[in-house]
Amino acid sequence: MMNGMLLEGADLIDGTGGPVVRDAMVLLAGDRIRYAGPRTGQFDGAAIRRWQLSGKTLIPGLIEAHTHAAYPADMRAYVKNGITTIRFAGLDLATVSALRERIARGDIVGPRILSCGPMIDQPPPAYPEWSVAVRTPAEAAATAERLIIEAGVDALIVTQRVTAPVLRAVIAVAHAHGRSVVGQTWAVDGKEAADLGIDELHNSARVFVSRDYPTERLLRYDSIAERLALSGRAWATIDWSATQAILDTMVARGVRYCGMQVITQFQAGEGVAELEADNDFTTLFGAKERGSFGDFIRLLQGSWTAADKACWRVANEERMEWMRRFRALGGVLLAGTDMQFGGIMLHRELANLAALGLSPMEVITAATGGSARALRLEVGTIAAGRPADLVILRRDPLRDLAALRDITCVVRGGAVLWREPRDGPVPPPDPAR
Ligand SMILES: [Zn+2]
Structure with a gap:
């Protein structure tokens, strides 16, 4: 479970068709998304783990x-x-x-x-x-x-x-x-x-x-x-x-x-x-x-x-x-x-x-x-309160749709379902320790 995990620095495509949020933050808590949007200081000092994802793109599952x-x-x-x-x-x-x-x-x-x-x-x-x-x-x-x-x-x-x-x-x-x-x-x-x-x-x-x-x-x-x-x-x-x-x-x-x-x-x-x-x-x-x-x-x-x-x-x-x-x-x-x-x-x-x-x-x-x-589903968008279903891509799918298969991590309901083996374990070690 990626409980209390802050994904930061990725480009966020939230599934609504709205503009890409560059250098975004997405906070996962339990099986839900607690925050998704631009970088914010509101989580500074909180007892949460941070995962640096700059250069990556987040999309909904x-x-x-x-x-x-x-x-x-x-x-x-x-x-x-x-x-x-x-x-x-x-x-x-x-x-x-x-x-x-x-x-x-x-x-x-x-x-x-x-x-x-x-x-x-x-x-x-x-x-x-x-x-x-x-x-x-x-x-x-x-x-x-x-x-x-x-x-x-x-x-x-x-x-x-x-x-x-x-x-x-x-x-x-x-x-x-x-x-x-x-x-x-x-x-x-x-x-x-x-x-x-x-x-x-x-x-x-x-x-x-x-x-x-x-x-x-x-x-x-x-x-x-x-x-x-x-x-x-x-x-x-x-x-x-x-x-x-x-x-x-x-x-x-x-x-x-x-x-x-x-x-x-x-x-x-x-x-x-x-x-x-x-x-x-x-x-x-x-x-x-x-x-x-x-x-x-x-x-x-x-x-x-x-x-x-x-x-x-x-x-x-x-x-x-x-x-x-x-x-x-x-x-x-x-x-x-x-x-x-x-x-x-x-x-x-x-x-x-x-x-x-x-x-x-x-x-x-x-x-x-x-x-x-x-389909009348709660999933499909990355927004506060939604189930934590998301995919972390290694590159930008807006430049090349084939990037949708260039995946480093797949999360459903806050749980890591798949991780690209060559990218190492999830969650990554905390650099502060
Ligand atoms: Zn059929």
Whole structure:
């Protein structure tokens, strides 16, 4: 625990998007931040330890808004890469609680874990082992109530086959309990979902209109791979003028979008070689994790032809353009991966956000304070009273976003979760003694 530790001299990026505080002071007390701001004399003579960090940059712990990866190796990769909060967007309750217990016991290292519970879908659900299938609005409401009250989920997620009456029922229960609803809706399009009051739409949601594939065609499929192939062909033939009403409604209603281009790029073969060459990939992950991800990708695109893959690449470009337009209208983008190896891939997704035109400061805000607001979290900003979740970088990420992985120390709840070994022990020895 870094109890009573004063971090001084670093540049502070506090997660709000406000200006950098040069030569800052941040006082940690227990699991909270007691002070964060410019250098001050108010702690002179106090019985606290001081840690000189000039030349370093402090940022809030990063937030991953959408994952399913539950391996201990993934938890370690998240922590080592500065991600101190992750949200499972569709995973069975038992896996999530077992993982939380292992982290709380100190059996494995890991980030804060939020959960949307299992995916709420209508039969037949796409991912049966991660889903709960509901047939009627009444059943949906009862399920939503049970997930929130009994299982204590942080948000709810609805997926592909959910229809408007069921979505309306889920949203009513979630909002009555102050919870968000996340959607990867396919039966319901982005405009309907926004009009019904959904809070977030994520990568595979139907947030566009195609010139060549009318809705009734898009709803006829027998497998995940077939639906995704259809999605690729439909995105590749996006009708921008018809899509405008969806963009406008989502922005007007404040619906956040989590694009997670990394997984769709990966499906097109993009970024695969870089991932396999990544030092964390080769040292933290073994045959088990790689094999299970290979199986997952085969489930997603097992039946694809070469033409499907070619369409998927065009679709990825169009989705990037969709996000550019969404943002230009004032829409808020979130950062997530939807894939294993998220500790590595979230940083790739941040590069995708930068490619959309976000400045380094905007990218950092999106993955910290901006995400925290959308996810209704107390973490995500470095300010007095907030949980002590922060990352100490060796260099300035505003000059080069790659510095977000040049980490010397990761702190969650006032505890050091990871320290770059070559930088020696934390906290450093007190120079006065
Ligand atoms: Zn997902």
